[in-house]
Every structure is written in C-alpha cells, then in structure tokens.
Amino acid sequence: MPIKTDAIGKEWPGTTYQVGREKIREYAAALGIDNPVHFDVEAARAAGFRDVVAPPMFAVVYSGPALGPVLFDPDVEMNFAAMVHGGQVFEWSEPVCSGDEITTSSKCLSIEEKDGKGFYVFETVSVNQDGAEVVRGTWTNIVRGV
Amino acid sequence: MAELNVGDQVPELSVTPDKYLPHRYAGASGDFNPIHIDDEFAKAVGLPRNILHGLYSMGLVAKANAALAGGDPRALKRLAVQFRGMGMPEQEIVVSGTVKAVDGDTVVVDTVARQGGTEIIKNAEAEVQL
Numbered sequence: 001m002p003i004k005t006d007a008i009g010k011e012w013p014g015t016t017y018q019v020g021r022e023k024i025r026e027y028a029a030a031l032g033i034d035n036p037v038h039f040d041v042e043a044a045r046a047a048g049f050r051d052v053v054a055p056p057m058f059a060v061v062y063s064g065p066a067l068g069p070v071l072f073d074p075d076v077e078m079n080f081a082a083m084v085h086g087g088q089v090f091e092w093s094e095p096v097c098s099g100d101e102i103t104t105s106s107k108c109l110s111i112e113e114k115d116g117k118g119f120y121v122f123e124t125v126s127v128n129q130d131g132a133e134v135v136r137g138t139w140t141n142i143v144r145g146v
Numbered sequence: 147m148a149e150l151n152v153g154d155q156v157p158e159l160s161v162t163p164d165k166y167l168p169h170r171y172a173g174a175s176g177d178f179n180p181i182h183i184d185d186e187f188a189k190a191v192g193l194p195r196n197i198l199h200g201l202y203s204m205g206l207v208a209k210a211n212a213a214l215a216g217g218d219p220r221a222l223k224r225l226a227v228q229f230r231g232m233g234m235p236e237q238e239i240v241v242s243g244t245v246k247a248v249d250g251d252t253v254v255v256d257t258v259a260r261q262g263g264t265e266i267i268k269n270a271e272a273e274v275q276l
Contacts, residue, residue, distance in 0.1 A: 023174075030174040031205045032161060035217040047218075056212065056222045057205040061175055085200050089226040095219060138226075 003118050003146050007075040007108040014103040015069075017062035021052045021098040028055055044097070051098040059090050059135045063124045066104035067139060070122055076108070078120060079143050086119070087140035094132045101129040109138070118146040150214070150245050150253050150276070159210035159241040163198060167235055171202045198233035203267050207257050210241040211272035214253070223252070224273040231264035239266070251276050 021041070028038035036043035037053050044052045054061075071078055096102060104126040112119045124137040150156070168182040177199055180187040188196040204227050215221030233239065243257035252275050259267035
C-alpha cells in the first residue's frame with residue numbers, strides 16, 4: 001500500500017505556551033546547565049534579558065506540544081508503534097524569557113517513502129507575544145515498514 | 147575567548163546521566179513516553195532497558211556548543227542533528243566537535259555525541275556566534 005501523502009502542505013493553527021521561571025529552572029537543572037541567567041532574575045537582567053532566559057533547547061518544551069494534534073491528524077495517519085525521531089533542526093532568533101507567551105504553528109513539509117521507510121517532515125514556527133519569531137523547528141519522524 | 151580555526155577540536159563535554167535522569171528530563175520536558183521512564187515497559191517492547199530521550203542528548207550537544215560562547219543562550223543560532231543509536235542512563239556520554247567553517251564571528255561545528263562505541267547523535271551541525 002503506498003504511503004498516505006494527503007497531509008503534505010497542510011497547516012495547523014498555533015498553540016500557545018506561557019513561559020514561567022520555574023519551568024526554565026527545571027529544564028536547565030535537568031541538563032546540568034548552571035549559567036545563572038537561567039535561574040536568577042537579577043543575573044538575567046544584568047545580562048540584558050527581560051527575565052530568567054530559557055536555554056536554546058527549551059524550544060522543545062514550548063514548541064513540541066504543537067505537534068500533538070499534527071501527529072494524530074487522520075490526514076497524517078502515522079503508525080506510532082514503528083515511529084522514531086530521526087532528525088531535528090532548530091534555528092533560533094529572539095531569546096525566550098519567563099513571562100513570554102509563545103505561539104507555535106505547524107506545517108507538513110513532506111512525506112516520502114524511501115527503502116521501505118516513511119519520512120515525515122514537519123515544520124514549527126514559534127513567535128512571541130510581540131510577533132517576533134523565536135525559533136523555527138524541522139522535525140523528521142521515520143516510520144519503519146510502511 | 148581563544149580564536150577558533152577550521153579543523154580545531156572544541157572542548158569535550160562528558161556527562162554520565164544517573165538512573166533517574168530520564169525521570170527528571172521527562173518532568174522538565176513534558177515527554178513521559180514510558181520507553182524512557184519505565185524499565186519493564188521498555189524491555190517488553192524489545193529495548194535493552196529504559197533509554198534516554200533523544201532530545202535530552204540533543205540538549206547536551208547544544209550545551210557543549212553554547213559553552214564556546216561562555217554559555218550565552220543567544221550564541222547558538224542553529225543546530226541540526228540526526229538521532230541514531232539509543233542513549234542509556236548510567237553510561238558516560240562524550241560530546242566532541244571539530245570546527246568546520248569560520249565566517250566572521252560565527253563558527254560552524256561538526257559535533258557528535260558518543261556513548262562507548264555508539265554514536266547516539268551524529269552529523270550534528272551547530273552554528274555558534276562567538
């Protein structure tokens with residue numbers, strides 16, 4: 001059966017994430033990142049940030065949930081049991097700080113079959129409350145045995 | 147900051163995630179997939195044990211590259227990775243990199259994360275503004 005490609009080009013509306021200090025601290029601590037700009041408000045302000053600033057890979061926390069409805073969309077029809085996260089790209093713009101409200105929209109860039117595997121590529125674009133882009137993510141999921 | 151040139155090795159980052167790291171990362175990230183936090187479930191679906199989150203390992207790659215700019219969270223402009231072998235708790239991860247290109251104050255670093263003989267993240271390319 002050929003792989004279902006109906007979702008190519010489809011876009012999904014944004015989901016919103018409210019960034020908080022404790023969540024940034026929890027993420028930085030889990031990664032063993034000890035720069036005080038991720039923990040201490042005064043240190044962050046002294047370094048030119050509005051508030052405690054997120055490490056770059058905190059992007060997965062605010063942008064990842066946007067892919068939930070995408071992966072469950074019937075047009076995508078992905079076999080989760082055989083899915084692995086194959087690749088990831090992030091391109092960062094404005095820093096993300098506590099107090100920011102980040103809205104992430106999604107799009108299906110491509111669905112292709114190669115060597116019996118399905119390659120599903122999605123893009124997320126995250127903007128802050130001022131409309132400034134903060135990160136652009138490209139998520140590649142590989143489904144074996146399509 | 148020492149000047150970096152094409153071909154230079156960047157400082158390695160070595161981390162041994164403890165037994166409970168996947169649980170802390172699950173809480174921090176919101177990814178509670180049981181293959182990461184439930185050893186019995188992981189074995190039941192054919193894995194050797196519960197495995198690390200790939201995005202945790204990518205986080206270590208980001209950390210190693212941000213360190214080139216003193217840990218400044220604005221320095222990392224782009225990071226592209228491929229996930230390959232599975233990462234395991236309680237085994238040392240070594241992130242190493244080589245400068246691939248230099249353009250003004252921006253360097254591109256080819257990075258890899260290894261655990262023993264396994265490349266858990268390969269072909270990672272980081273763009274860092276120094």
